[in-house]
Amino acid sequence: MRGKESFVQALDITRDAALGMPVITVVGNSEAYVENFKSIVEYDCARVKLLTKKGLLSICGERLEILYYDEEEIAVRGKICNIEL
Amino acid sequence: MWRQQKCVSTYVTVIVKSESAERFLNMCRHKNIIFWEIKSNDDGFTGNITRADFLCLKDICKKTKTTVRISKRHGVRFLLFKYRKHYSFLIGIAAACLVLYFCGLYIWDVSFTGNYKYTSSSLIKYLATLQVHSGMKIKEVDCDGIEASLRNEYSDITWVSAEISGTRLIVHIKENDGAKETEGFASEQRDIVAEKDGIVSSIVTRTGTPKVKKGDSVTAGQILVSGIVDVRNDSGEVINQKYTSADADIMIRMEIPYEETLGYExxxxxxxxxxxxxxxxxxxxxxxxxxxxxxxxxxxxxxxxxxxxxxxxxxxxxxxxxxxxxxxxxxxxxxYTEEEANQVLVSKFNRYLLDLIENKVQIIDNSVKINNNGSEYKMSGVIVADVPAYAYADITMTVIEGNEETE
Known part of the structure; x- marks a missing residue:
């Protein structure tokens, strides 16, 4: 894995495309978009926990809802308080 | 993607009850079954899913011991199913179709393209005199008749094409681009005569015999270029005359008087x-x-x-x-203040000059001045200009003297 990372670094390829690293986009504190996630580990209105290649990603907040998900991306809407990786 | 589905296709809002909602969602995602607007509740979640995807949930529900219940249906398909036994609904649809069908039998819009000189409203008024108007039956529209009538009525319109598109009658028009009208003399024998008095400032003859040269004074009606071309033998004697259609570019320098008055009030x-x-x-x-x-x-x-x-x-x-x-x-x-009056008169004068230039008149000089005569402002003077003041006329026949002698 380390060898693959250094190979990607040497070729200057973006890591999300080559290694499937998660890409997190947050719009204010109301929407979060996570690309390259593996699965949903936990979901309730206060927390959305996702499994990624870099481990667990936890989005905490209030009145959280999953706006949509597909093979590549998941969108979470609500009052987002913190994001842990 | 889900937004498009929400607008276009039929979808349902479902209440999912499961001990492991996350596992259920992951399995759905694995099988490419998409939920959107998922809201968590005590024993599961609610979300939206398309009708097609909903029908594929059976296996997943069995594996994850999940119950899925429809809470609301969205879309036209469900609406039609719901009202299938309401005959008034069906009658309404049939009536709407009938109304649309009858509307489609008539012309409801008459429009023109390519018209610059003639306004659409004036052309519509003319078509109304031919009993062609909005509200007439499509099968009564005679496109060939409309084309012929417009060409005959408006000499400036050189090409007309009428077409029916849906419930519209579209008339495509091409107007004359401003070239000098030959008024039926194009292929006949003709002379070119002066329309106004003046001095010939330039003459370029293409066909015919020029009767004047640059600098000559001419009067209205005088032949400028004759359509008769003399045919001479080697010794220079006229042996025959050929009648042609005279063609030339002639400019006549003349003075155009200009006068415009403007009241104080x-x-x-x-x-x-x-x-x-x-x-x-x-x-x-x-x-x-x-x-x-x-x-x-x-x-x-x-x-x-x-x-x-x-x-x-x-x-x-x-x-x-x-x-x-x-x-x-x-x-x-x-x-009017003096400044305002000057502005109004000058703008009118400029418009007049522009009209002249559009009619291929070349302005050489002008001596137009504004005077205040105590009761009104008066702009007057003379514009010196080169004007294509010529017209076509029937050829003036002359008798060849030599031929008389031979007879």
Missing amino acids: YEYKHYTGRKITKWIFGVADNDIEVGFSFMKFNQADTVTDSSVLKLTDSFYLPLRKGKKEYLEYEMRSQI
Whole structure:
């Protein structure tokens, strides 16, 4: 894995495309978009926990809802308080 | 993607009860079954799913011991199913189809393309005299007749094509681009004669025999280029005459008098700012105004902005909507200052010059001046210009002297 990372670094390829690293986009504190996630580990209105290649990603907040998900991306809407990786 | 599905396809809102909602969602994602707007609740979640995806949930529900219940259906398909036994609903649909069918049998919009000189409203008025108007039956429209009538009525229109597109009658027009009219003399034998008095400033003859040269004074009616071309033998004697269609570019220098007066006092519309807006709804040629106001205007301009309702670009309906604004004004009179009067007169003079230039007149000089004669402003003087003041005339026959002798 380390060898693959250094190979990607040497070729200057973006890591999300080559290694499937998660890409997190947050719009204010109301929407979060996570690309390259593996699965949903936990979901309730206060927390959305996702499994990624870099481990667990936890989005905490209030009145959280999953706006949509597909093979590549998941969108979470609500009052987002913190994001842990 | 899910937004498009929400708008276009039929989808259902479901209540999912599961001990492991996350596992259920992951399995759905693995099978490419998409939920959107998922909201968590005590024993599961609610979300939206398309009808097709909903029918694929059976296996996943069995594996994850999940129950899925529809709480709401969305989309036309469900609506039609719900009202399948309401005969009034079916009758309404049938009636709408019939109305659309009958609307499609008539012309509801007459439009013109390519017309610059003649306005659409004047052409529509002319077509009305031919019994061609909005509201007539499509099968009664004679496109060939319309084309022929327009070509005969308007000499400037060189090409006409009428087509019926849906419920529209579209008339494509090509107007003459401003080239000098030959007025039927194009292929016949003709002379070129002066239309006005002046001095020939340039003459370029293409066909015919020039009778004047640059610098000659000419009077109206004088032959400038004759259509008769002499055929001479080697010794220079005229042995025959050939009749041709004279063709030349001739400019005649002449003085054009100009006079324009402007009174001291003028009236103008002063808009008070008060207006009444009314909505208009029209069926065929009848308009109904909707709106009420306590205000009453003595003098008002009316501004109407209406549009014909249409289903597609070519399927116009006999319905019109828009709004009508009444803008109150009062007439006021004012005295021109000298500067204002100069501006008005100069702008009128410039417009006059532009009109001349558009008619291929070359302006050489002008001695136009503005005078204040105590009762009004007067702009007068003379414009010196090169004018293509020539016309075509029937050829003037002459007898060859040599031929008389031989006979």
